[in-house]
Amino acid sequence: MTIDTPTTTPQDWASDQEVRWCPGCGDYSILKAVQTLMPQLGGTPENTVFVSGIGCAARFPYYMNTYGMHSIHGRAPAIATGLAMARDDLDVWVVGGDGDMLSIGGNHLIHALRRNVNLTILMFNNQIYGLTKGQYSPTSEVGKVTKSTPFGSLDQPFNPMSVALGAEASFVARTHDLDRKHMMEMFRRAREHRGAAFVEVFQNCNVFNDGAFAAITAKGARDDMLIPLVHGQPIRFGAEQEKGVIVDDQGRARIVSVADVGEDAILVHDEARAEPGLAFMLSRLSAGPYEPTPIGVFRAVARPDYGSETNRQLAAAQDKAGPGDLTALLHSRPTWDVD
């Protein structure tokens, strides 16, 4: 829920540290979106923690006037898992890039998602390694020519939405760095989701992979190339909403002309479907940021979160056995007395 009278201002959420991303980097607009959003969410800087790994995106915590930890490459979801389990009163965010979260930290990401740890996870996807100066990443397209792949990369890229959905994530969304309003809406939804919320942000690295998303996120391209997913609404796009998504009789999601199939045939988006198959199909609609690509909330389902469940077990144990009694524990195995 967005609060009516914020008690903090965006400045309250900005630290005094100089922001050191390259001029023109997409990270700036993401930071701005988060700092602008925070007062509207009604939290406090002292109860908010940003945890990150390593990479350009991972510098994010230094720029937020909250508690923060800039940790180890890939490990942020694991570290944040412990923090969120220990302290379910906190609002814990995890920020990282595609290399951080899908390569070295892929294991931690998928397990944080499946456990449904109460985390808001923002993955800035620029399809490149920025901080190490331009190697291909696990989301780079096949054939990517970089310093480490002078003859083109051979690796099939990850589709982050598919990975998250396959990892049993309860909240999965995508946005991009050129639309602050949409970013703020996705971040707000993610933060309000109890459990692990995963948001992929298409982010331009203007130094090492400039224009990676331009074909779909540039102002003039968006109408035809971004497919907004809106809960309860038919999935339509195009300047005249003339295109839409159907599930064909082979069970595949396909882009069609609305005029050809009729409005009633268009798939109505249901982010709350318990079964993730349809969301997964939507994630496969686009092979990369050069085809019409869905953005918005793919999936948002209620599932008990890990920290709350942990605390439930603790409370149940105390109800049953009473609060821990060390003397009783020490005497809990067979004992004998010596006089």
Next chain:
Amino acid sequence: MADLDQTNEPVELDRVIIRFAGDSGDGMQLTGDRFTSASAVFGNDLSTLPEFPAEIRAPAGTLAGVSAFQVHISDHEITTPGDAPSVLVAMNPAALRSELHQLIVAGTLIVNTDAFEERNLTKAGYRTNPLTDGSLERFTVYEVPMTTLTKDAVAPLGVKPRDAERSKNFFALGLISWMYTRPSAPTLDWIDEKFGSKPQMAAANRAAFAAGHAFGETAELFEHPYSIRPAPHAPGTYTNITGNTALAWGLVAAGQMAKLPIFLGGYPITPASDILHELSKHKNFGIRTLQAEDEIAGIGAALGAAFGGHLAVTTTSGPGIALKSETMGLAVSLELPLVVIDIQRGGPSTGLPTKTEQSDLLQAMYGRHGESPIPIVAAYSPARCFDVAIEAARIALKYRTPVLLLSDGYLANGSEPWLLPQVVDLPDISVDFATETNHIDGDGNPEFWPYLRDPDTLARPWAIPGTPGLEHRIGGIEKADGSGNISYDPANHERMVHLRADKIAGIANDIPPVTVVGDVDDANLLVVGWGSTWGAIDGAVNRCRARGHRVAHAHLVHLNPFPANLGEVLQRYPHVVVPEMNLGQLSRLLRAEFLVDAKSVTKVRGVPFSAGELEAAFLKEMGA
């Protein structure tokens, strides 16, 4: 053999070492454990050495599948599971073949004759039957058809023959319990409790135990039972405890004494998993446990919880330490409390995963990137794992540092009687979180500097999320001394490296001096040990001294930093030897640190030193 004129009055012994050996599926660990428990409750002093293969069920009947449990019980204080057993219970030919060399000459051998059929003999590599070929002449052999007798005993209960056979370890337990006049009640009570939900199995095990007991009494095979009086223990309440349980309870106690909730992040690994299991049971203490996706996540989650103000712990063995070392480096840099527990096993790599070794000392000391000193403490007996866990937590909390606690497979699974401490006697290890700003910025405004240190301990303030006004960011990048902001300044980095080193070195003033046991004034030889070699060294030193040699013993609990007086102690003695279950890791540290000619005595066979082995080594060192 049986002297029918003799009464069945027990003959008194001052001690006995019994080794139970069988196939992994024969339940020898349980048999040894129950015998131990009954002896503990009876009041003997005791020490145990469980040994089992890495495979859960190695091929039945093979040498690889032999599982053994040695227990030493006595009417006086003992510190080791004994040099060599005087009684060997062999449940099959493989157990006999693999364990017989341990048995003392003229020792007692009790065999399950039913298992000595051709197939099993072949699997064990016997060409002829050792029971008939005269090869066991040097021993007193008791041939007992345990499987048949067990089946007969449980048949009236309607137990299927295959299931019936599984109770034969209780027959063996009953027989040995009779032989050494152990009380039956603890075992029978345990059976009822353990198999309460399976009444038929409980009844079968009781029947097998009773049959074994009765066999001893009536078979006229044995001359008489033996008894071993209770040992003169200090007054108080005792329990028999393994190192891993004591360590887990020490962590529970540390949480109570620190007034902090415990968070354990771990990943299953032998021989450390029992600590995760034990702590997972005690949720009513507010203990959170996470079986993480890997070793790295286990320590990562723990570090996250430490940032949140919990007493954070991660448990593993050597290979897991290697995986966690990057995060330990971060913990050094973040200066957050974290207890890292390494239950050492034979290495490198998977090595001997169920066997003991002390070969991670140098990894604990140096196995990280950068200059990243970490305090190290080591437990030296199963029960002492309790105190050492509290000590590790104390240092971690007070100095805001990761601490490595070294135990090993022998301590983890071995057990001994433990005089239960009074909770009121446990140390208060609580620390305060920062609640106030601690610095004034250039404009005269109060601010919080996360790296402004306590001048005495050099510890930084621990400000946990949720504290208004103290919001701060920490990370792995070098921090400016004081403010904690990112700093790439060379002079600052050098200062921070020294500050972190000085903080750890300063702990030497906050730990007890090392004490020398034995011939303090004019000993010729000082034996320096650490960890689980304590019992064997103690035994060997006592034997040397009983033979008139001037030998003293110093045992280190704190390995980094060393006790402040260690250098001076080492200089006092003409000869210094360091027995270790590695290739000389502590001796290397002592030589480097103190320029003493510390001689190394090593053993890396997966089993502890015996006191006899060390006695011989010490005598040799003294030229005696």
